[in-house]
Amino acid sequence: MTRIYEELFIAKPDAPDEEVDQFVEQLRTHLTNAGATVDKIDKWGKRRLAYKVDKYREGAYVLLQFSAGPETVKELERRLRVSDLVIKFLTVRIDQTLKRLDKRKKARDKRASKRASGPPPSAAPAPAMPGMTPETPVMPGLPKES
Numbered sequence: 001m002t003r004i005y006e007e008l009f010i011a012k013p014d015a016p017d018e019e020v021d022q023f024v025e026q027l028r029t030h031l032t033n034a035g036a037t038v039d040k041i042d043k044w045g046k047r048r049l050a051y052k053v054d055k056y057r058e059g060a061y062v063l064l065q066f067s068a069g070p071e072t073v074k075e076l077e078r079r080l081r082v083s084d085l086v087i088k089f090l091t092v093r094i095d096q097t098l099k100r101l102d103k104r105k106k107a108r109d110k111r112a113s114k115r116a117s118g119p120p121p122s123a124a125p126a127p128a129m130p131g132m133t134p135e136t137p138v139m140p141g142l143p144k145e146s
Contacts, residue, residue, distance in 0.1 A: 002036070002067045004098060009080055009089035010059035013046050020060055023085050027064065027076065034075065036068030053087050065094075 011020045020043075028038050044061035053059070068076075073091060080089045 002069055003093055004067050004095040005073055006092045006094050007064040009062055009086050011085050012087055013056060013058045013060055015085055024062055031066055031068060034072040036066050036072050038066045040065040056087055059087055
């Protein structure tokens with residue numbers, strides 16, 4: 001069963017960009033060889049970390065979005081764990097979130113189409129409360145509008 005995952009990892013900031021690109025390419029080829037489909041690869045560049053990791057205050061962020069089975073994800077995490085280039089990583093399964101967001105969007109679109117195709121508003125406004133006429137002031141104590 002394939003699921004959609006996001007893998008965010010932080011590479012060492014002192015690593016050359018070519019080395020990070022080569023590592024990302026290795027991960028991509030490993031995923032495709034394992035039968036996964038890589039949907040997106042985003043390199044966010046160097047950013048400051050929220051706290052010190054090992055001895056680093058910043059790192060190069062890379063985000064991968066892919067569809068794969070759980071065994072493939074286990075192997076990818078193992079590769080990230082043993083790599084000297086990676087200082088931190090996080091894997092998140094996002095297919096359930098995407099499904100929930102899609103369901104919300106459909107419900108919102110359905111409500112919007114109901115509102116658009118609802119009965120047209122009447123020409124004369126109806127009284128706000130039963131027993132009120134247009135001449136009756138809205139709040140007691142206020143003068144009547146002329």
